[in-house]
Protein backbone atom coordinates (compact mmCIF):
# COMPACT_ATOMS: atom_id res chain seq x y z
CA UNK A 1 0.00 0.00 0.00
CA UNK A 2 1.30 3.46 -0.90
CA UNK A 3 2.61 5.61 1.90
CA UNK A 4 0.20 8.01 3.56
CA UNK A 5 1.98 11.06 2.07
CA UNK A 6 1.85 9.66 -1.46
CA UNK A 7 -1.83 8.85 -1.07
CA UNK A 8 -2.51 12.36 0.22
CA UNK A 9 -0.69 13.92 -2.77
CA UNK A 10 -2.66 11.70 -5.16
CA UNK A 11 -5.89 12.67 -3.45
CA UNK A 12 -5.15 16.40 -3.80
CA UNK A 13 -4.48 15.95 -7.52
CA UNK A 14 -7.71 13.95 -7.84
CA UNK A 15 -9.71 16.63 -6.00
CA UNK A 16 -8.41 19.14 -8.51
CA UNK A 17 -9.24 16.83 -11.42
CA UNK A 18 -12.87 16.33 -10.35
CA UNK A 19 -13.32 20.04 -9.70
CA UNK A 20 -13.67 19.88 -5.93
CA UNK A 21 -10.77 22.30 -5.92
CA UNK A 22 -11.18 25.15 -8.36
CA UNK A 23 -9.23 28.25 -9.32
CA UNK A 24 -10.89 31.45 -10.59
CA UNK A 25 -12.77 34.28 -8.90
CA UNK A 26 -15.23 33.07 -6.24
CA UNK A 27 -17.43 34.97 -3.84
CA UNK A 28 -17.17 33.47 -0.36
CA UNK A 29 -19.82 33.25 2.40
CA UNK A 30 -18.16 36.32 3.98
CA UNK A 31 -18.67 38.32 0.74
CA UNK A 32 -14.92 38.37 0.04
CA UNK A 33 -13.52 37.21 -3.29
CA UNK A 34 -11.17 34.26 -3.43
CA UNK A 35 -8.99 32.88 -6.25
CA UNK A 36 -9.55 29.35 -4.94
CA UNK A 37 -12.68 27.46 -3.96
CA UNK A 38 -13.36 24.02 -2.47
CA UNK A 39 -16.64 22.30 -3.10
CA UNK A 40 -16.46 19.05 -1.19
CA UNK A 41 -20.20 18.52 -1.54
CA UNK A 42 -19.65 16.99 -4.95
CA UNK A 43 -17.47 14.16 -3.72
CA UNK A 44 -20.61 12.13 -3.04
CA UNK A 45 -20.62 11.63 -6.81
CA UNK A 46 -17.14 10.05 -6.66
CA UNK A 47 -17.32 7.06 -4.31
CA UNK A 48 -13.63 6.16 -4.60
CA UNK A 49 -12.54 9.72 -3.74
CA UNK A 50 -15.02 9.86 -0.88
CA UNK A 51 -13.69 6.57 0.46
CA UNK A 52 -10.08 7.73 0.18
CA UNK A 53 -10.76 11.02 2.02
CA UNK A 54 -12.40 9.06 4.84
CA UNK A 55 -9.66 6.40 4.91
CA UNK A 56 -6.97 9.05 5.16
CA UNK A 57 -8.85 10.75 8.02
CA UNK A 58 -9.14 7.41 9.83
CA UNK A 59 -5.41 6.90 9.49
CA UNK A 60 -4.45 10.50 10.28
CA UNK A 61 -6.63 10.71 13.39
CA UNK A 62 -6.39 7.08 14.48
CA UNK A 63 -5.73 7.84 18.15
CA UNK A 64 -8.36 10.56 18.62
CA UNK A 65 -10.93 8.46 16.85
CA UNK A 66 -9.98 5.40 18.86
CA UNK A 67 -10.43 7.25 22.13
CA UNK A 68 -13.71 9.07 21.44
CA UNK A 69 -17.29 7.89 21.82
CA UNK A 70 -18.76 9.56 18.73
CA UNK A 71 -17.90 11.15 15.41
CA UNK A 72 -19.95 14.25 14.65
CA UNK A 73 -20.61 15.39 11.11
CA UNK A 74 -21.82 18.84 10.13
CA UNK A 75 -24.21 19.29 7.17
CA UNK A 76 -23.80 19.11 4.30
CA UNK A 77 -20.41 18.41 2.77
CA UNK A 78 -18.92 16.74 5.83
CA UNK A 79 -21.85 14.42 6.48
CA UNK A 80 -20.89 11.83 3.90
CA UNK A 81 -17.25 11.97 5.00
CA UNK A 82 -18.13 11.71 8.70
CA UNK A 83 -20.40 8.75 8.00
CA UNK A 84 -17.58 6.79 6.39
CA UNK A 85 -15.13 7.87 9.10
CA UNK A 86 -17.56 6.67 11.78
CA UNK A 87 -17.94 3.33 9.97
CA UNK A 88 -14.17 3.05 9.42
CA UNK A 89 -13.39 3.83 13.05
CA UNK A 90 -16.32 1.74 14.29
CA UNK A 91 -17.76 4.67 16.23
CA UNK A 92 -21.32 5.88 16.54
CA UNK A 93 -22.15 8.98 14.57
CA UNK A 94 -23.88 12.19 15.56
CA UNK A 95 -25.22 14.89 13.27
CA UNK A 96 -25.21 18.51 14.35
CA UNK A 97 -28.23 19.99 12.61
CA UNK A 98 -27.94 23.31 10.82
CA UNK A 99 -31.07 24.52 12.55
CA UNK A 100 -33.33 23.05 15.22
CA UNK A 101 -36.48 21.35 14.00
CA UNK A 102 -39.61 23.27 14.98
CA UNK A 103 -41.46 20.04 15.72
CA UNK A 104 -40.74 16.77 17.52
CA UNK A 105 -37.59 16.65 19.64
CA UNK A 106 -36.26 20.08 18.55
CA UNK A 107 -32.77 18.73 19.13
CA UNK A 108 -29.73 20.29 17.51
CA UNK A 109 -27.80 17.05 17.75
CA UNK A 110 -29.19 13.85 16.26
CA UNK A 111 -28.04 10.42 17.37
CA UNK A 112 -27.82 8.45 20.61
CA UNK A 113 -25.52 9.81 23.30
CA UNK A 114 -25.18 10.48 27.00
CA UNK A 115 -24.01 13.67 28.72
CA UNK A 116 -20.27 13.43 29.30
CA UNK A 117 -19.62 11.41 26.11
CA UNK A 118 -16.66 12.54 24.03
CA UNK A 119 -16.84 13.44 20.40
CA UNK A 120 -14.60 14.23 17.41
CA UNK A 121 -15.98 16.69 14.86
CA UNK A 122 -15.39 16.02 11.17
CA UNK A 123 -15.59 19.06 8.85
CA UNK A 124 -14.77 19.58 5.19
CA UNK A 125 -13.15 23.01 5.07
CA UNK A 126 -12.20 25.48 7.79
CA UNK A 127 -11.90 29.18 6.97
CA UNK A 128 -12.57 31.43 9.98
CA UNK A 129 -13.34 28.53 12.33
CA UNK A 130 -16.71 30.02 13.28
CA UNK A 131 -18.74 27.00 12.10
CA UNK A 132 -16.66 24.71 14.28
CA UNK A 133 -17.00 27.07 17.24
CA UNK A 134 -20.77 26.98 16.79
CA UNK A 135 -20.80 23.21 16.44
CA UNK A 136 -18.76 22.86 19.62
CA UNK A 137 -21.25 25.15 21.38
CA UNK A 138 -24.22 23.01 20.31
CA UNK A 139 -22.48 19.78 21.31
CA UNK A 140 -21.40 21.20 24.67
CA UNK A 141 -24.92 22.36 25.39
CA UNK A 142 -25.96 18.72 25.01
CA UNK A 143 -23.33 17.79 27.59
CA UNK A 144 -20.92 16.33 25.01
CA UNK A 145 -17.18 16.92 25.27
CA UNK A 146 -15.43 17.78 22.01
CA UNK A 147 -11.91 16.42 22.07
CA UNK A 148 -10.81 17.47 18.59
CA UNK A 149 -11.96 18.67 15.18
CA UNK A 150 -10.57 17.01 12.07
CA UNK A 151 -10.97 18.92 8.82
CA UNK A 152 -10.04 17.98 5.28
CA UNK A 153 -8.75 21.40 4.20
CA UNK A 154 -7.51 24.30 6.31
CA UNK A 155 -7.71 27.46 4.22
CA UNK A 156 -5.30 29.09 6.72
CA UNK A 157 -7.46 32.18 7.14
CA UNK A 158 -7.57 32.46 10.89
CA UNK A 159 -9.50 29.29 11.75
CA UNK A 160 -6.65 27.61 13.61
CA UNK A 161 -6.00 30.73 15.67
CA UNK A 162 -9.67 31.30 16.45
CA UNK A 163 -10.14 27.72 17.61
CA UNK A 164 -6.88 27.70 19.54
CA UNK A 165 -7.89 30.94 21.26
CA UNK A 166 -10.92 29.12 22.64
CA UNK A 167 -8.96 26.09 23.75
CA UNK A 168 -10.23 23.93 20.87
CA UNK A 169 -7.98 21.46 19.12
CA UNK A 170 -8.18 21.25 15.33
CA UNK A 171 -6.05 19.37 12.77
CA UNK A 172 -6.36 19.26 9.01
CA UNK A 173 -5.39 16.63 6.45
CA UNK A 174 -3.94 19.36 4.31
CA UNK A 175 -3.54 23.16 4.23
CA UNK A 176 -4.10 25.47 1.28
CA UNK A 177 -0.36 26.18 1.10
CA UNK A 178 0.39 22.44 0.98
CA UNK A 179 -2.26 21.96 -1.71
CA UNK A 180 -0.66 24.65 -3.87
CA UNK A 181 2.73 23.04 -3.41
CA UNK A 182 1.44 19.55 -4.31
CA UNK A 183 -0.42 20.80 -7.40
CA UNK A 184 2.54 22.84 -8.58
CA UNK A 185 4.90 19.86 -8.14
CA UNK A 186 2.44 17.70 -10.10
CA UNK A 187 2.39 20.29 -12.90
CA UNK A 188 -1.31 21.06 -12.37
CA UNK A 189 -1.00 24.78 -11.61
CA UNK A 190 1.50 27.38 -12.78
CA UNK A 191 3.71 29.58 -10.66
CA UNK A 192 1.45 32.62 -11.24
CA UNK A 193 -1.52 30.83 -9.64
CA UNK A 194 0.61 29.76 -6.69
CA UNK A 195 1.73 33.36 -6.19
CA UNK A 196 -1.82 34.68 -6.55
CA UNK A 197 -3.11 32.30 -3.86
CA UNK A 198 -0.15 33.14 -1.62
CA UNK A 199 -0.83 36.89 -1.95
CA UNK A 200 -4.52 36.31 -1.31
CA UNK A 201 -3.72 34.33 1.86
CA UNK A 202 -1.48 37.08 3.18
CA UNK A 203 -4.02 39.80 2.47
CA UNK A 204 -7.21 38.06 3.50
CA UNK A 205 -6.37 36.53 6.84
CA UNK A 206 -9.54 36.70 8.96
CA UNK A 207 -8.54 38.95 11.87
CA UNK A 208 -8.68 37.49 15.36
CA UNK A 209 -9.19 40.09 18.08
CA UNK A 210 -5.82 40.79 19.64
CA UNK A 211 -6.99 39.77 23.09
CA UNK A 212 -7.42 36.20 21.85
CA UNK A 213 -3.96 35.79 20.39
CA UNK A 214 -1.74 33.88 21.08
CA UNK A 215 -4.81 32.05 21.97
CA UNK A 216 -5.67 28.74 23.39
CA UNK A 217 -2.95 28.42 25.89
CA UNK A 218 -3.68 31.79 27.44
CA UNK A 219 -7.39 31.09 27.73
CA UNK A 220 -7.05 27.44 28.66
CA UNK A 221 -4.54 28.26 31.34
CA UNK A 222 -6.88 30.90 32.77
CA UNK A 223 -9.70 28.36 32.87
CA UNK A 224 -7.57 25.65 34.47
CA UNK A 225 -6.00 28.13 36.84
CA UNK A 226 -9.40 29.49 37.86
CA UNK A 227 -10.82 26.05 38.54
CA UNK A 228 -7.89 25.05 40.71
CA UNK A 229 -7.72 28.26 42.74
CA UNK A 230 -9.50 28.77 46.04
CA UNK A 231 -12.08 31.54 46.29
CA UNK A 232 -9.77 33.38 48.71
CA UNK A 233 -6.84 33.28 46.28
CA UNK A 234 -9.09 34.46 43.47
CA UNK A 235 -10.34 37.37 45.56
CA UNK A 236 -6.72 38.56 45.69
CA UNK A 237 -6.55 38.51 41.89
CA UNK A 238 -9.86 40.21 41.35
CA UNK A 239 -9.87 43.76 40.10
CA UNK A 240 -13.61 44.18 40.63
CA UNK A 241 -14.47 45.09 44.20
CA UNK A 242 -17.78 43.24 44.29
CA UNK A 243 -16.29 40.09 42.83
CA UNK A 244 -13.55 40.20 45.49
CA UNK A 245 -16.20 40.78 48.16
CA UNK A 246 -18.36 37.88 46.99
CA UNK A 247 -15.39 35.51 46.68
CA UNK A 248 -14.31 36.35 50.24
CA UNK A 249 -17.85 35.97 51.51
CA UNK A 250 -18.06 32.52 49.90
CA UNK A 251 -14.74 31.48 51.41
CA UNK A 252 -15.64 32.73 54.88
CA UNK A 253 -19.20 31.48 54.95
CA UNK A 254 -18.24 28.25 53.15
CA UNK A 255 -21.05 28.38 50.63
CA UNK A 256 -21.32 28.65 46.85
CA UNK A 257 -25.10 28.39 46.75
CA UNK A 258 -27.39 31.04 45.30
CA UNK A 259 -31.09 30.54 45.90
CA UNK A 260 -33.51 31.97 43.32
CA UNK A 261 -36.56 33.24 45.22
CA UNK A 262 -38.97 33.03 42.30
CA UNK A 263 -42.25 33.35 44.21
CA UNK A 264 -45.28 35.60 43.69
CA UNK A 265 -45.66 37.38 47.06
CA UNK A 266 -43.21 39.72 48.75
CA UNK A 267 -43.85 38.18 52.17
CA UNK A 268 -43.09 34.68 50.81
CA UNK A 269 -39.84 35.85 49.22
CA UNK A 270 -38.74 37.60 52.42
CA UNK A 271 -39.61 34.52 54.49
CA UNK A 272 -37.64 32.36 52.10
CA UNK A 273 -34.61 34.70 52.22
CA UNK A 274 -34.65 34.54 56.00
CA UNK A 275 -34.95 30.75 56.04
CA UNK A 276 -32.20 30.01 53.50
CA UNK A 277 -30.04 33.00 54.53
CA UNK A 278 -27.57 31.02 56.70
CA UNK A 279 -26.67 28.72 53.77
CA UNK A 280 -26.32 31.04 50.79
CA UNK A 281 -23.87 33.54 49.35
CA UNK A 282 -26.38 35.18 47.00
CA UNK A 283 -30.16 35.52 47.05
CA UNK A 284 -31.58 36.09 43.58
CA UNK A 285 -34.87 37.86 42.88
CA UNK A 286 -37.19 38.59 39.96
CA UNK A 287 -39.13 41.46 41.51
CA UNK A 288 -41.19 42.01 38.38
CA UNK A 289 -42.80 38.63 39.10
CA UNK A 290 -44.15 39.83 42.46
CA UNK A 291 -47.88 40.56 42.65
CA UNK A 292 -47.47 43.03 45.49
CA UNK A 293 -44.09 44.75 45.13
CA UNK A 294 -43.79 47.89 47.23
CA UNK A 295 -41.00 50.27 48.12
CA UNK A 296 -40.59 48.39 51.44
CA UNK A 297 -39.39 45.21 49.74
CA UNK A 298 -35.83 46.35 48.96
CA UNK A 299 -34.98 47.71 52.43
CA UNK A 300 -36.54 44.66 54.14
CA UNK A 301 -34.54 42.26 51.98
CA UNK A 302 -31.38 44.30 52.67
CA UNK A 303 -31.97 43.88 56.43
CA UNK A 304 -32.23 40.10 56.04
CA UNK A 305 -29.11 40.09 53.84
CA UNK A 306 -27.23 41.99 56.55
CA UNK A 307 -28.37 39.57 59.25
CA UNK A 308 -27.29 36.47 57.32
CA UNK A 309 -24.41 37.95 55.31
CA UNK A 310 -25.37 37.35 51.70
CA UNK A 311 -25.56 39.51 48.57
CA UNK A 312 -28.74 40.32 46.68
CA UNK A 313 -28.92 39.81 42.94
CA UNK A 314 -31.89 41.17 41.00
CA UNK A 315 -32.02 38.97 37.91
CA UNK A 316 -33.38 41.79 35.76
CA UNK A 317 -31.45 40.71 32.63
CA UNK A 318 -31.22 44.26 31.31
CA UNK A 319 -31.01 44.23 27.55
CA UNK A 320 -31.63 47.67 26.09
CA UNK A 321 -29.63 50.71 24.99
CA UNK A 322 -27.59 52.60 27.59
CA UNK A 323 -30.09 55.40 28.15
CA UNK A 324 -33.02 53.04 28.69
CA UNK A 325 -31.22 50.73 31.10
CA UNK A 326 -29.96 53.75 33.00
CA UNK A 327 -33.61 54.73 33.59
CA UNK A 328 -34.72 51.15 34.34
CA UNK A 329 -31.89 50.55 36.82
CA UNK A 330 -32.27 53.68 38.92
CA UNK A 331 -35.90 54.68 38.63
CA UNK A 332 -39.38 53.24 38.16
CA UNK A 333 -41.30 51.28 40.75
CA UNK A 334 -38.46 48.90 41.44
CA UNK A 335 -35.49 51.31 41.93
CA UNK A 336 -33.22 48.28 41.58
CA UNK A 337 -29.97 50.23 42.03
CA UNK A 338 -31.07 51.29 45.51
CA UNK A 339 -31.17 47.79 47.00
CA UNK A 340 -29.67 45.12 44.70
CA UNK A 341 -25.93 44.53 45.11
CA UNK A 342 -25.79 42.70 41.79
CA UNK A 343 -27.83 42.65 38.60
CA UNK A 344 -27.78 40.49 35.48
CA UNK A 345 -27.23 42.04 32.07
CA UNK A 346 -27.46 40.71 28.52
CA UNK A 347 -24.40 41.25 26.35
CA UNK A 348 -26.51 41.82 23.24
CA UNK A 349 -26.39 45.66 23.17
CA UNK A 350 -22.58 45.67 23.65
CA UNK A 351 -20.55 47.99 25.93
CA UNK A 352 -23.23 50.75 25.84
CA UNK A 353 -25.33 48.75 28.28
CA UNK A 354 -22.56 48.82 30.88
CA UNK A 355 -22.06 52.55 30.29
CA UNK A 356 -25.78 53.07 30.88
CA UNK A 357 -25.77 51.21 34.20
CA UNK A 358 -22.59 52.92 35.38
CA UNK A 359 -23.94 56.35 34.46
CA UNK A 360 -27.04 55.62 36.52
CA UNK A 361 -24.85 54.74 39.50
CA UNK A 362 -22.88 57.94 39.10
CA UNK A 363 -26.06 59.79 40.03
CA UNK A 364 -26.28 57.57 43.17
CA UNK A 365 -22.63 58.16 44.11
CA UNK A 366 -22.94 56.24 47.36
CA UNK A 367 -23.58 52.95 45.55
CA UNK A 368 -20.85 53.03 42.96
CA UNK A 369 -18.32 50.84 44.75
CA UNK A 370 -21.01 48.49 46.11
CA UNK A 371 -22.64 47.50 42.85
CA UNK A 372 -21.72 45.20 39.98
CA UNK A 373 -23.29 43.12 37.25
CA UNK A 374 -23.07 39.61 35.86
CA UNK A 375 -23.15 39.30 32.09
CA UNK A 376 -25.43 36.58 30.73
CA UNK A 377 -23.03 34.83 28.35
CA UNK A 378 -24.86 31.55 27.96
CA UNK A 379 -28.35 30.45 28.98
CA UNK A 380 -29.42 27.17 30.52
CA UNK A 381 -32.56 26.64 28.49
CA UNK A 382 -32.89 24.31 25.56
CA UNK A 383 -32.12 25.75 22.14
CA UNK A 384 -30.93 29.04 23.66
CA UNK A 385 -29.54 31.37 21.01
CA UNK A 386 -26.41 32.08 23.05
CA UNK A 387 -24.08 30.41 20.54
CA UNK A 388 -20.39 29.82 21.16
CA UNK A 389 -19.49 32.96 19.22
CA UNK A 390 -22.01 35.06 21.17
CA UNK A 391 -20.61 33.60 24.36
CA UNK A 392 -17.07 34.48 23.43
CA UNK A 393 -18.05 38.08 22.58
CA UNK A 394 -19.83 38.29 25.94
CA UNK A 395 -16.63 37.09 27.67
CA UNK A 396 -14.70 39.79 25.88
CA UNK A 397 -17.16 42.40 27.12
CA UNK A 398 -16.81 41.01 30.67
CA UNK A 399 -13.06 41.21 30.50
CA UNK A 400 -12.93 44.75 29.16
CA UNK A 401 -15.44 46.07 31.73
CA UNK A 402 -14.13 44.71 35.01
CA UNK A 403 -14.92 48.16 36.41
CA UNK A 404 -18.54 46.99 36.69
CA UNK A 405 -18.58 43.30 35.76
CA UNK A 406 -18.09 40.85 38.63
CA UNK A 407 -18.91 37.69 36.70
CA UNK A 408 -20.70 35.84 33.95
CA UNK A 409 -23.77 33.64 33.81
CA UNK A 410 -22.58 30.58 31.95
CA UNK A 411 -23.16 26.87 31.57
CA UNK A 412 -19.53 26.00 30.87
CA UNK A 413 -16.07 26.90 32.08
CA UNK A 414 -14.14 27.52 28.91
CA UNK A 415 -12.91 30.94 27.92
CA UNK A 416 -13.70 32.84 31.12
CA UNK A 417 -10.89 35.36 30.77
CA UNK A 418 -9.82 36.01 34.36
CA UNK A 419 -9.83 34.14 37.69
CA UNK A 420 -11.45 37.23 39.23
CA UNK A 421 -14.61 36.72 37.19
CA UNK A 422 -17.20 34.55 38.94
CA UNK A 423 -19.12 31.91 36.97
CA UNK A 424 -22.78 31.76 38.01
CA UNK A 425 -24.52 28.64 36.73
CA UNK A 426 -28.30 28.15 36.92
CA UNK A 427 -30.19 24.99 35.95
CA UNK A 428 -29.32 22.98 39.07
CA UNK A 429 -31.58 20.46 40.72
CA UNK A 430 -31.01 17.23 42.57
CA UNK A 431 -33.02 14.28 43.82
CA UNK A 432 -32.48 12.82 47.26
CA UNK A 433 -29.14 11.24 46.39
CA UNK A 434 -27.79 14.34 44.63
CA UNK A 435 -28.24 13.17 41.04
CA UNK A 436 -30.67 15.14 38.83
CA UNK A 437 -34.25 14.48 39.80
CA UNK A 438 -35.45 15.39 36.34
CA UNK A 439 -33.43 16.97 33.57
CA UNK A 440 -36.04 19.54 32.53
CA UNK A 441 -39.12 21.42 33.69
CA UNK A 442 -41.27 21.06 30.56
CA UNK A 443 -40.67 24.72 29.66
CA UNK A 444 -37.14 24.46 28.32
CA UNK A 445 -35.14 24.66 31.54
CA UNK A 446 -32.36 22.04 31.60
CA UNK A 447 -31.11 20.70 34.92
CA UNK A 448 -27.79 19.27 36.02
CA UNK A 449 -26.75 17.93 39.37
CA UNK A 450 -24.84 20.13 41.87
CA UNK A 451 -21.67 18.02 41.52
CA UNK A 452 -21.81 18.12 37.75
CA UNK A 453 -22.08 21.90 37.49
CA UNK A 454 -19.15 22.49 39.84
CA UNK A 455 -16.83 19.70 38.71
CA UNK A 456 -17.67 19.41 35.01
CA UNK A 457 -19.03 22.83 34.08
CA UNK A 458 -16.89 25.13 36.21
CA UNK A 459 -19.68 26.74 38.26
CA UNK A 460 -18.39 28.96 41.06
CA UNK A 461 -21.86 29.88 42.27
CA UNK A 462 -24.71 27.49 41.47
CA UNK A 463 -28.27 28.81 41.29
CA UNK A 464 -31.05 26.65 42.69
CA UNK A 465 -34.63 27.88 42.38
CA UNK A 466 -37.45 25.37 42.46
CA UNK A 467 -35.15 22.73 43.96
CA UNK A 468 -35.46 24.83 47.13
CA UNK A 469 -38.75 26.71 46.76
CA UNK A 470 -40.73 23.54 46.02
CA UNK A 471 -39.11 21.51 48.80
CA UNK A 472 -41.23 20.87 51.93
CA UNK A 473 -38.61 22.60 54.08
CA UNK A 474 -36.69 25.29 52.20
CA UNK A 475 -34.03 25.74 54.91
CA UNK A 476 -33.30 21.99 54.92
CA UNK A 477 -33.18 21.95 51.13
CA UNK A 478 -30.79 24.92 51.03
CA UNK A 479 -28.53 23.19 53.56
CA UNK A 480 -28.62 20.03 51.44
CA UNK A 481 -27.59 21.94 48.27
CA UNK A 482 -25.01 23.99 50.16
CA UNK A 483 -23.32 20.81 51.41
CA UNK A 484 -23.25 19.12 48.00
CA UNK A 485 -21.97 22.21 46.21
CA UNK A 486 -19.33 23.06 48.78
CA UNK A 487 -18.05 19.50 48.83
CA UNK A 488 -17.74 19.55 45.03
CA UNK A 489 -15.85 22.85 45.20
CA UNK A 490 -13.41 21.44 47.78
CA UNK A 491 -12.88 18.41 45.55
CA UNK A 492 -12.24 20.68 42.56
CA UNK A 493 -9.56 22.78 44.24
CA UNK A 494 -7.86 19.79 45.86
CA UNK A 495 -7.54 17.74 42.64
Ligand SMILES: O=C(O)c1cc(=O)[nH]c(=O)n1[C@@H]1O[C@H](COP(=O)(O)O)[C@@H](O)[C@H]1O
Nearest residue numbers: 260378379380409426427445463464465466
Ligand atom coordinates in the same frame (compact mmCIF):
# COMPACT_ATOMS: atom_id res chain seq x y z
O1 LIG B 1 -29.62 34.53 34.93
C1 LIG B 1 -30.13 33.54 35.51
O2 LIG B 1 -30.08 33.44 36.72
C2 LIG B 1 -30.62 32.43 34.68
C3 LIG B 1 -29.96 32.24 33.49
C4 LIG B 1 -30.20 31.07 32.76
O3 LIG B 1 -29.55 30.82 31.75
N1 LIG B 1 -31.11 30.18 33.23
C5 LIG B 1 -31.82 30.39 34.38
O4 LIG B 1 -32.60 29.50 34.76
N2 LIG B 1 -31.63 31.55 35.09
C6 LIG B 1 -32.42 31.83 36.31
O5 LIG B 1 -32.08 30.84 37.31
C7 LIG B 1 -33.24 30.45 38.04
C8 LIG B 1 -33.44 28.97 37.86
O6 LIG B 1 -34.54 28.52 38.59
P1 LIG B 1 -34.92 26.96 38.72
O7 LIG B 1 -35.07 26.41 37.31
O8 LIG B 1 -36.21 26.98 39.44
O9 LIG B 1 -33.80 26.34 39.49
C9 LIG B 1 -34.39 31.32 37.51
O10 LIG B 1 -34.50 32.44 38.36
C10 LIG B 1 -33.94 31.75 36.14
O11 LIG B 1 -34.48 33.01 35.79
